[in-house]
Amino acid sequence: MRPFVFKIGGEAGFGIMSAGLTFSKIATRSGYSVFNYSEYPSLIRGGHNLMQVTISKAVARAPYQHTDFLVALNQETIDRHQSELAPASGIVFDSDKNLDLKGLRSGINKFSLPLNQIAREVGGSLLMRNTVALGASVALLGGDLAILKQLISEEFAKKSEQIVAENHKTAEAGYKAALTKYKKFVRPVLKPLSKVKPQIVLTGNDAVALGAIAAGMQFASIYPMTPTSNILAILAAYQEEFGYIYKQPEDEISAINMAIGAAYAGARAMTATAGGGFCLMTEGYGLSGITETPLVIIEGMRPGPATGLPTWTEQGDLQFVLRAHQSDFPRIVLAPGDIQECFEMTRQAFNLAEKYQTPVVVMIDKHLCEGFTSLAPFIGKDFQIERGKLVLKKQANYERYALARDGISLRSIPGLGNNVIANSDEHDTRGYSNEEIENRNSQMEKRMQKLVTCAREDMPAPKFYGHKDAAITIVSWGSNKGAILEALPNLKDVNFLQLDWLNPFPAQAVAKILGRARQILNIECNYSGQMRGWIAEQTGIKINHSFLKYDGRPMYPEEVVREVKKVLKR
Amino acid sequence: MTTHQQLASPIAPTWCPGCGDFGIWTAFKDAAVQEGWDNTNTVMVAGIGCHGHINNFVKLSSFEGLHGRPLPVAAGIKMANHKLNVFVFTGDGDALAEGGNHFIHAARRNQNLTVILHDNAIYGLTTGQTSPRSPKGFKSKSTPQGNIEEPLQPLSLALTAGATWLARGYAGDIPGLMDLIIRANAHPGFAVIQVLQPCVTFNQVYTHIFFQRNMYRLSKDHDVTSKTAAYAKLLEWGEKQIPIGIFYQVREPTYEEQIKQLAKRTLVSAGAPKRDISRVLKKFI
Numbered sequence: 001m002r003p004f005v006f007k008i009g010g011e012a013g014f015g016i017m018s019a020g021l022t023f024s025k026i027a028t029r030s031g032y033s034v035f036n037y038s039e040y041p042s043l044i045r046g047g048h049n050l051m052q053v054t055i056s057k058a059v060a061r062a063p064y065q066h067t068d069f070l071v072a073l074n075q076e077t078i079d080r081h082q083s084e085l086a087p088a089s090g091i092v093f094d095s096d097k098n099l100d101l102k103g104l105r106s107g108i109n110k111f112s113l114p115l116n117q118i119a120r121e122v123g124g125s126l127l128m129r130n131t132v133a134l135g136a137s138v139a140l141l142g143g144d145l146a147i148l149k150q151l152i153s154e155e156f157a158k159k160s161e162q163i164v165a166e167n168h169k170t171a172e173a174g175y176k177a178a179l180t181k182y183k184k185f186v187r188p189v190l191k192p193l194s195k196v197k198p199q200i201v202l203t204g205n206d207a208v209a210l211g212a213i214a215a216g217m218q219f220a221s222i223y224p225m226t227p228t229s230n231i232l233a234i235l236a237a238y239q240e241e242f243g244y245i246y247k248q249p250e251d252e253i254s255a256i257n258m259a260i261g262a263a264y265a266g267a268r269a270m271t272a273t274a275g276g277g278f279c280l281m282t283e284g285y286g287l288s289g290i291t292e293t294p295l296v297i298i299e300g301m302r303p304g305p306a307t308g309l310p311t312w313t314e315q316g317d318l319q320f321v322l323r324a325h326q327s328d329f330p331r332i333v334l335a336p337g338d339i340q341e342c343f344e345m346t347r348q349a350f351n352l353a354e355k356y357q358t359p360v361v362v363m364i365d366k367h368l369c370e371g372f373t374s375l376a377p378f379i380g381k382d383f384q385i386e387r388g389k390l391v392l393k394k395q396a397n398y399e400r401y402a403l404a405r406d407g408i409s410l411r412s413i414p415g416l417g418n419n420v421i422a423n424s425d426e427h428d429t430r431g432y433s434n435e436e437i438e439n440r441n442s443q444m445e446k447r448m449q450k451l452v453t454c455a456r457e458d459m460p461a462p463k464f465y466g467h468k469d470a471a472i473t474i475v476s477w478g479s480n481k482g483a484i485l486e487a488l489p490n491l492k493d494v495n496f497l498q499l500d501w502l503n504p505f506p507a508q509a510v511a512k513i514l515g516r517a518r519q520i521l522n523i524e525c526n527y528s529g530q531m532r533g534w535i536a537e538q539t540g541i542k543i544n545h546s547f548l549k550y551d552g553r554p555m556y557p558e559e560v561v562r563e564v565k566k567v568l569k570r
Numbered sequence: 571m572t573t574h575q576q577l578a579s580p581i582a583p584t585w586c587p588g589c590g591d592f593g594i595w596t597a598f599k600d601a602a603v604q605e606g607w608d609n610t611n612t613v614m615v616a617g618i619g620c621h622g623h624i625n626n627f628v629k630l631s632s633f634e635g636l637h638g639r640p641l642p643v644a645a646g647i648k649m650a651n652h653k654l655n656v657f658v659f660t661g662d663g664d665a666l667a668e669g670g671n672h673f674i675h676a677a678r679r680n681q682n683l684t685v686i687l688h689d690n691a692i693y694g695l696t697t698g699q700t701s702p703r704s705p706k707g708f709k710s711k712s713t714p715q716g717n718i719e720e721p722l723q724p725l726s727l728a729l730t731a732g733a734t735w736l737a738r739g740y741a742g743d744i745p746g747l748m749d750l751i752i753r754a755n756a757h758p759g760f761a762v763i764q765v766l767q768p769c770v771t772f773n774q775v776y777t778h779i780f781f782q783r784n785m786y787r788l789s790k791d792h793d794v795t796s797k798t799a800a801y802a803k804l805l806e807w808g809e810k811q812i813p814i815g816i817f818y819q820v821r822e823p824t825y826e827e828q829i830k831q832l833a834k835r836t837l838v839s840a841g842a843p844k845r846d847i848s849r850v851l852k853k854f855i
Contacts, residue, residue, distance in 0.1 A: 257646065380847070
């Protein structure tokens, strides 16, 4: 089934994003599943903003290139998106603005409404335009105006009753104007379903922050950077309620070193950044490794190098995160593929970091960070906090880096009477600097053994979707999962291998699946095929077909279908 | 009670004979014995440089981190467990070059930390390059034609940035330095001791003799609560013009005192609690 795609676009600063989110909640509160995707330039005012909402009775997992309903609050929205309008789709625009619609194909329903006039006359401000548009959209898509009004009441709950009432009136006016003029064009897209279960609508950033809170995180130091800045916004807001500390540091170097200091002192600690910030963190990454200090790092990818495309998406940091820092140390690298996995893998990352006393990187990208999805509310009972070999009592003859077969020494914290030495120099079992050959070898081998233990005790098999035998096996990772799963029902004889544990890497399982595949199509959002290279290094398998995308836009289901067909034709 | 025997590490110091670090090391251990600093209440944090080796020579819990980064590590330790005495050992290259940004912002935060700045005005561990403290004209491996940059004044910088306790000591005056270390730790807030520390191997300008000829103690009349008086004294440097002692001391709320989450207990004493987020989730419905 092809999902319904709603898009709203306009000038930045006019509440496009909040209107899109409100619209998606009308859908979820009517029983539908949604996926929201937004596009915006790195500006606060001016420039083009777009939010699109995929609506489905099944699970919505990705944005689409086609559009079924477009709310165009300015000419630029029309110019950029009119070619995406599907047959029998609709476009809402302002009747007063002399907009140029000449490029519009025939067969598209034009909903010409006095949006600005209603905003000014009923709402008292042009800024209410998005509320008028929401009212009109609810009307034309068969939605329940009461749900929109309820959402408005919640949004403005902290402001005056007058503001709520004005917004209600404005939404109603938009609703009535649309219904009066275009009643016979109404499509039942938002018609409330008989069974409506509560759903949360949230971004990957929200899910990461909530996962950290749920997992007992005690200290987070995060310097703002798109696309992960909203992680810190959530963490900062709830710190007093839950008793942890969020600290804004002076830079990313400080961020990672503060988190390492807090973790050394015994707190569950994290930092988060984008690829550019992670460049600054690379020395701290290895410090966490050699001092065996647990640390969770959230790495949000965006197109680079340097400033790159700040508000767009890419998966170009894979090889960087796998290799960053000089020399070797055990690093655990995870890559959630959707927002549910963002929550679960962040929680898990805290357990892994403490169990293996080493950095754990959770790699996400702008598309996951800032895309919204609807989910059943997260539950807590499937998770337990595990702190590994943490010793909170005084031990006789304690040695921080005592050799251990599994590579994991007893970890204690300062202030309990144990002599707890963390040392960035190579050190002996007690922590004192030591450059002897035997000691170097045994400490290096002890540290690296942790990855072997982790692969054995914690690494699951990779996720696999579809029949075991298929003409094409798609292999991919990260946010592409959504578009690929949306595409699969439209493709015959295709299965999908999702890689979510990147280091340690499930080389045997991957080799088995790819070894029996008839054709392999690697899909990722970077120029050089970084996962293709990693698979080759880990398994020896060379993949011949790749779809590589580095234009900053996310993967679309339409593209997946197109690329699979291309391989089939070869 | 802490004894010198308890503080004795199995590792013998590797500093050059006559290095100022010996004086700082001894003064710190004397202070620890006098104040009862031990593994139940104290952490040493060091950066990279000759100073950083000190962690190996005192048997106390410690973190030797990266060049320039001891302050952020100490900041994290202090926020996680503000009951600990946290001493930051850093050098002039460590604190003022590689870690200059951290130094400014740590002072701004007024965390209750004691910073012992080993100021030898040279890079010793890399065998003699100019540092941000080296005087103008200073010849070294990196400035064979003479240093053309002005030296930084770390205490003026810290004062501008918001530090609340500032002193200068001398590595050759062990009892005096011990006293300053104890007072700095007792001060609630960001305390910096600039320790004049001769590098006997690579710095032939700032020698023991140079300091002993030119230092003088701040008079009892010096008003430690006046920023203006502190700045005036910190402008002095040169022949017969190197004041030592406490320049500035004011009581302002520390960073930790202003965090509500720390009002009743330390972060670490709460453990890592599993939390019920269902109430927060309602806001996303």
